[in-house]
Each structure stands twice: as structure tokens, then as C-alpha cells.
Amino acid sequence: MATQTEKCAGEAQSFERFGAAMLSGKVSDSAYLRFQSLAAYRQINAGETVPNMDLADRFVFLASGATKLVAEASGGREQVVAFHFADDLVSIPARGPHGYTLRALTDCDILVFPSLEFMQIAHTEPVTLGEVARRALHALWRCREKAVLLGRKTAQERIASFLIATARRIGSIERGACVLSLPMSRRDIADSLGLTTETVSRQFTDLRQMGLIATSGRSEVRLLDIAGLVARSGNFSIAA
Amino acid sequence: MATQTEKCAGEAQSFERFGAAMLSGKVSDSAYLRFQSLAAYRQINAGETVPNMDLADRFVFLASGATKLVAEASGGREQVVAFHFADDLVSIPARGPHGYTLRALTDCDILVFPSLEFMQIAHTEPVTLGEVARRALHALWRCREKAVLLGRKTAQERIASFLIATARRIGSIERGACVLSLPMSRRDIADSLGLTTETVSRQFTDLRQMGLIATSGRSEVRLLDIAGLVARSGNFSIAA
DNA sequence: CGTGAGCTTGAGGATATTCAAAACTAGTGG
DNA sequence: CCACTAGTTTTGAATATCCTCAAGCTCACG
Numbered sequence: 242m243a244t245q246t247e248k249c250a251g252e253a254q255s256f257e258r259f260g261a262a263m264l265s266g267k268v269s270d271s272a273y274l275r276f277q278s279l280a281a282y283r284q285i286n287a288g289e290t291v292p293n294m295d296l297a298d299r300f301v302f303l304a305s306g307a308t309k310l311v312a313e314a315s316g317g318r319e320q321v322v323a324f325h326f327a328d329d330l331v332s333i334p335a336r337g338p339h340g341y342t343l344r345a346l347t348d349c350d351i352l353v354f355p356s357l358e359f360m361q362i363a364h365t366e367p368v369t370l371g372e373v374a375r376r377a378l379h380a381l382w383r384c385r386e387k388a389v390l391l392g393r394k395t396a397q398e399r400i401a402s403f404l405i406a407t408a409r410r411i412g413s414i415e416r417g418a419c420v421l422s423l424p425m426s427r428r429d430i431a432d433s434l435g436l437t438t439e440t441v442s443r444q445f446t447d448l449r450q451m452g453l454i455a456t457s458g459r460s461e462v463r464l465l466d467i468a469g470l471v472a473r474s475g476n477f478s479i480a481a
Numbered sequence: 482m483a484t485q486t487e488k489c490a491g492e493a494q495s496f497e498r499f500g501a502a503m504l505s506g507k508v509s510d511s512a513y514l515r516f517q518s519l520a521a522y523r524q525i526n527a528g529e530t531v532p533n534m535d536l537a538d539r540f541v542f543l544a545s546g547a548t549k550l551v552a553e554a555s556g557g558r559e560q561v562v563a564f565h566f567a568d569d570l571v572s573i574p575a576r577g578p579h580g581y582t583l584r585a586l587t588d589c590d591i592l593v594f595p596s597l598e599f600m601q602i603a604h605t606e607p608v609t610l611g612e613v614a615r616r617a618l619h620a621l622w623r624c625r626e627k628a629v630l631l632g633r634k635t636a637q638e639r640i641a642s643f644l645i646a647t648a649r650r651i652g653s654i655e656r657g658a659c660v661l662s663l664p665m666s667r668r669d670i671a672d673s674l675g676l677t678t679e680t681v682s683r684q685f686t687d688l689r690q691m692g693l694i695a696t697s698g699r700s701e702v703r704l705l706d707i708a709g710l711v712a713r714s715g716n717f718s719i720a721a
Numbered sequence: 722c723g724t725g726a727g728c729t730t731g732a733g734g735a736t737a738t739t740c741a742a743a744a745c746t747a748g749t750g751g
Numbered sequence: 752c753c754a755c756t757a758g759t760t761t762t763g764a765a766t767a768t769c770c771t772c773a774a775g776c777t778c779a780c781g
Contacts, residue, residue: 312629313717320632322625332618338642338716339629360611370610371600377617378572384624389552389560389579391631392675396769402578427728435632437770442729459727459778476578477553636737667760680737682761699746699759 252282255304255350262328263302265368272366279359280352291333291343291351298356301331306349307424311432312339321433323383324425326411330376332356346424390475391435398475399434400444404454404462405470412464419464426459448473492522495544495590502568503542505608512606519599520592531573531583531591538596541571546589547664551672552579561673563623564665566651570616572596586664630715631675638715639674640684644694644702645710652704659704666699688713 256277260268267273280302285291291301291308301308303325310322310331322341325331333341363370390402404421412419423430427438434441448454453470455463464470496517500508507513520542525531531541531548541548543565550562550571562581565571573581603610630642644661652659663670667678674681688694693710695703704710 310625312625314629314633314715315717316715318633318715320629322628332621334622337622338626338714340717341625360614363614364607364611367604367607367610370607370614371604374600374603374610374614374617377614377621381572381617381621381624382574382577384621384628385550385552385562385581386578387628388562388624388631389554391628392560392672393554393558432632438728439730439771440769443769446729474578475554475556475558477555477580677738678760679739679762683737686761 250284250305250350255282255302255352256280258304258328259302259352263330263369263372264366267368272362272369275362276354276359276369279362280354283351283353285345285349285351287345287347289345291345291353293342295355296335298335299333300354300356300359301333301343302352302354303327303329303331304350304352306351307346308349308351309344309346309425309429309433311342311344313342314339319432320435321429323380323387324407324429324433330373332377332380346429394475396434396436396440397444397447397473399436400430400441400448401453401470401474402476403430403434404464405467405474408464408467415463419467421462421464423460423462490524490545490590495522495542495592496520498544498568499542499592503570503609503612504606507608512602512609515602516594516599516609519602520594523591523593525585525589525591527585527587529585531585531593533582535595536575538575539573540594540596540599541573541583542592542594543567543569543571544590544592546591547586548589548591549584549586549665549669549673551582551584553582554579559672560675561669563620563627564647564650564669564673570613572617572620586669634715636674636676636680637684637687637713639676640670640681640688641693641710641714642716643670643674644704645707645714648704648707655703659707661702661704663700663702 257268259276259280260266260273264273264276283291285306305327307327308325308331310325310333312320312322314320320339323331324346331343333343360370360373363373386406390399394402407423408419408421412421414420425433427441431438431441445454445456448470449456451469453464453466453473455465457463497508499516499520500506500513504513504516523531525546545567548565548571550565550573552560552562554560560579563571564586571583573583600610600613603613626646630639634642647663648659648661652661654660665673667681671678671681685694685696688710689696691709693704693706693713695705697703
């Protein structure tokens with residue numbers, strides 16, 4: 242369970258958070274100052290896209306809020322490649338077979354860095370470079386898990402896996418049950434899981450009727466039976 | 482077009498390759514020696530699995546040959562998460578929702594490192610640490626492209642995308658056309674693209690009948706019309 | 722409250738799967 | 752060198768899951 246959407250709303254606080262996450266708290270040395278002068282601080286409103294300044298690769302540090310990284314295929318098809326929350330570092334490729342855009346799910350405070358220069362500074366600061374490597378490997382791990390989900394799981398397994406994985410990141414305990422306040426819409430979930438909104442909806446109702454979850458409003462989901470969800474997530478287990 | 486399956490077959494050559502790739506050629510300093518004493522050199526025959534020594538995360542450096550990283554979901558369903566070729570560094574998580582195994586597609590020379598200790602040494606060698614970060618980000622980029630493919634593309638688009646992406650890695654030019662000698666079976670391709678062998682087969686025949694590719698034997702594929710393949714790959718383009 | 726976007730539900734249809742069998746490779750031994 | 756075999760690949764027919772299209776409903780916001 243991670244630190245949630247603490248309102249941050251400020252350039253100073255955003256840099257502080259960046260220093261704590263990427264520089265092990267050293268908020269006064271020369272590397273820090275160089276990172277600071279390289280960064281572009283932005284406040285992004287919910288629904289807006291992080292502007293694509295130049296045509297270079299970028300790192301975006303998310304100081305507060307939640308975002309989605311969207312890849313576009315031909316025919317306007319969109320795939321949500323990842324969701325991000327406070328303290329996440331997002332790597333955004335400039336170009337490729339698919340166009341990438343980072344969109345805010347909630348109001349966000351972000352720091353935007355050009356990748357090349359960022360990595361040059363990082364090379365003088367092993368802690369930061371190690372942090373980049375660690376985070377990249379972790380993102381890779383998440384992406385691989387998603388590949389399994391997209392390649393081999395049924396609609397129901399995808400929803401169950403999504404709920405479990407999301408609970409780990411932004412779930413909170415309330416009266417014994419795990420409660421999620423999802424910042425993303427059904428369409429975002431569908432685009433993330435390779436489904437349609439209709440299918441997502443249907444699976445939510447099915448899980449509800451099975452007594453595994455309860456929903457209230459558009460965004461709140463209570464996980465009533467986590468073991469039951471895991472059993473239906475298609476995850477590999479020794480007992481399978 | 483990368484350096485292909487140069488037979489390497491030897492512990493010394495494997496370490497040399499590792500040094501060239503990860504230490505910018507410095508094959509005599511202390512970090513190199515520490516990496517060397519940490520590594521386990523192995524020759525793996527085609528079809529065999531890289532043994533899962535202990536229960537820790539591992540890095541595998543592939544000095545020669547080709548491998549696939551397979552994730553297992555429940556019910557024996559397998560997803561090929563990535564293919565690797567000479568000089569690739571593979572990060573293998575110990576545990577998680579899905580079990581990971583690295584299997585050799587051809588005979589391989591590999592170096593196996595425990596991740597934790599590897600990263601500790603890397604922290605004293607910025608070049609290596611930067612290389613880990615660079616490679617992890619590149620692997621992440623590939624995995625994201627795969628997520629788009631698995632989430633939003635038709636069977637035909639998946640095959641076309643696969644052929645184009647694979648040509649970039651191991652394609653060779655022969656009399657004007659690009660020729661692939663695929664080290665993986667139809668089942669491997671299917672498990673990589675989230676399809677069945679039957680569907681892969683059918684799409685190969687379709688592309689053959691369209692005159693976009695020609696095949697001979699099990700493994701050789703000639704790309705006769707790369708522009709045509711790109712047009713059918715579902716990739717985002719401005720003209721879409 | 723009223724309005725509109727987002728969510729849910731239903732019926733019909735398409736793509737890829739499943740099941741089954743034939744054809745082809747590539748390796749083996751006569 | 753050819754026949755033989757085991758495994759892989761290809762082809763075919765029937766089925767299932769998820770998608771598409773369409774309509775009603777709900778929630779969140781003004």
C-alpha cells in the first residue's frame with residue numbers, strides 16, 4: 242500500500258519529493274541543482290495531456306496525482322500502457338511504431354526532463370542512476386505481467402488481476418475490506434486491459450453477483466473476497 | 482541489423498563479450514574481476530531451461546545463441562514475454578503472480594548473475610550502471626510495443642508487426658530482399674503474440690498469398706514487400 | 722433539480738479458438 | 752540414397768468469447 246494522492250500543489254514541494262525519491266534526500270548538492278535547472282515544472286489538470294515540448298525522449302516525475310501512458314495504433318485504437326501515481330518516474334519515448342502521450346487522470350504536479358540530459362547528470366550521481374535502473378526494471382516487470390494478462394487471460398481474469406494489482410498500489414484498508422478509489426474511467430480500464438467498456442462493465446457485474454466485490458458510485462470498489470479474486474485472476478500458483 | 486549468432490562457445494570469449502557490452506571494453510580493472518567472480522558461466526543446449534539456481538532475481542547475459550523468456554499463467558498457459566539474442570542482458574524475476582523461466586531456442590553461452598550483488602558492483606561502476614538503465618529502458622520500450630500488439634491488434638497485424646520487429650533484430654539482406662532465419666517455432670511465435678499455432682499458420686499463408694512474404698522450410702522467411710507489411714502492421718502513422 | 726457524459730444491459734455478429742486430420746520437415750537408420 | 756518415423760506445420764469445420772450496435776439508466780456536475 243503506497244502513499245496516496247497527497248495534495249502537493251507547488252513547485253518547491255514537487256522538487257522536494259523528487260529529491261527524496263531520486264537523490265536519497267540530498268537536496269542541496271550540485272547534482273540536485275543541475276536537475277532543478279533542467280526540469281520543467283507543470284501543473285496539469287485532469288484530462289489534459291502533458292505537452293510534447295520537443296521531439297526528444299522525456300522523463301516525467303509525477304509529484305502528485307495520477308496519469309496514464311497511452312499508445313496509439315492505427316485506426317484510432319488506444320492502448321493504455323501503464324497507470325502512474327505519486328512518486329512514479331515515467332519514461333516517454335519520442336517516436337516509434339506507436340505514438341505515446343501522457344494524460345492526467347486527476348490534477349497533477351509534474352517535473353519534465355529531457356532524457357538525454359537527465360541521464361548525463363545521473364551518470365555523475367550513482368544513487369540517481371541506480372534509482373533509474375531500479376525503477377526501469379520494476380516498470381519492465383509490471384509491463385511483462387501486463388503482457389501475460391493481454392496475451393493469455395480471459396476478460397474475467399483480466400479484471401480480477403487488475404483489481405488485485407491496483408489494490409497493491411492504491412488500495413486502503415477500511416473495516417477489514419480493501420477499498421479502491423479508482424481515478425480512471427471504465428474506458429481507461431478497458432484500454433488498459435485490451436477490452437471494451439461494455440465487457441469491463443459486464444465483468445464488474447458478474448464479480449459483484451458472485452459476491453467478490455461491491456461497487457458504489459463510479460469509482461469506489463470494495464474487494465470483499467481477495468482470495469476469491471486471486472483464484473479467478475489466472476495467476477500461476479503451485480496448486481494450479 | 483545486429484550482429485548475429487556468432488558461435489562463441491567458451492567461457493573466456495563470453496566474458497570478453499560481457500566486458501565489451503557492459504564495461505565499455507575495460508577488461509582488466511577491479512570491477513571486471515568482481516563481476517567475473519560473481520558470474521556463473523553455462524552452456525545451454527537448444528530446448529533446455531536455464532537452471533533456477535536459488536530463489537533470487539537474476540541477470541543473464543547472453544553471449545551467444547537465442548532464448549525466450551516464458552511466463553506461466555494458470556492452466557498451463559504460456560506467454561513468451563521476450564526473445565533474446567547475442568549480447569542481450571535479461572532480467573529474470575524470482576517470483577510473482579506468474580512464474581518465469583528462460584529457455585534456449587538454440588545452443589547458448591550465458592553468464593548468470595544474482596541481481597542484488599550485480600547491482601551492488603554496478604553502483605561502483607557508472608558505465609555499467611548506466612548500461613543497465615539504458616538496456617532496461619529499451620526492454621521496457623519493447624515490452625510496451627508488445628502490450629499494444631497484444632491489446633489492440635488483429636492476428637494479421639500481430640504477424641506483420643512481429644516480422645518487421647524481428648527483421649530489425651536478426652534480419653539479413655539477400656539479393657534486395659530481407660531474409661529471416663527464425664530460431665523459434667510456430668508455437669513460440671504464437672505464445673509470443675497471444676495466438677494459437679493454427680492462427681499463426683493461417684496468417685502466414687494469407688501473407689504468402691498476398692505476395693508479401695515467401696517461406697521455405699520451417700524457419701526461413703523472405704520479406705518481399707516491407708512497405709506492404711508495415712501498412713498491415715497496425716502501426717500508428719500520420720497517414721492513418 | 723436538470724442535463725449530459727459515463728455506465729450498464731441486451732441482442733446479434735465477427736474473429737480467433739478448439740477439435741480433428743492431413744501434409745510436410747528434418748532427422749535416423751537401414 | 753532412400754525409407755521411415757516423430758514431431759511440427761498446415762488445412763478444415765464447428766464453436767466460443769468478446770465485440771459491435773443500440774438503447775436505457777445513473778451519477779456527478781452545474
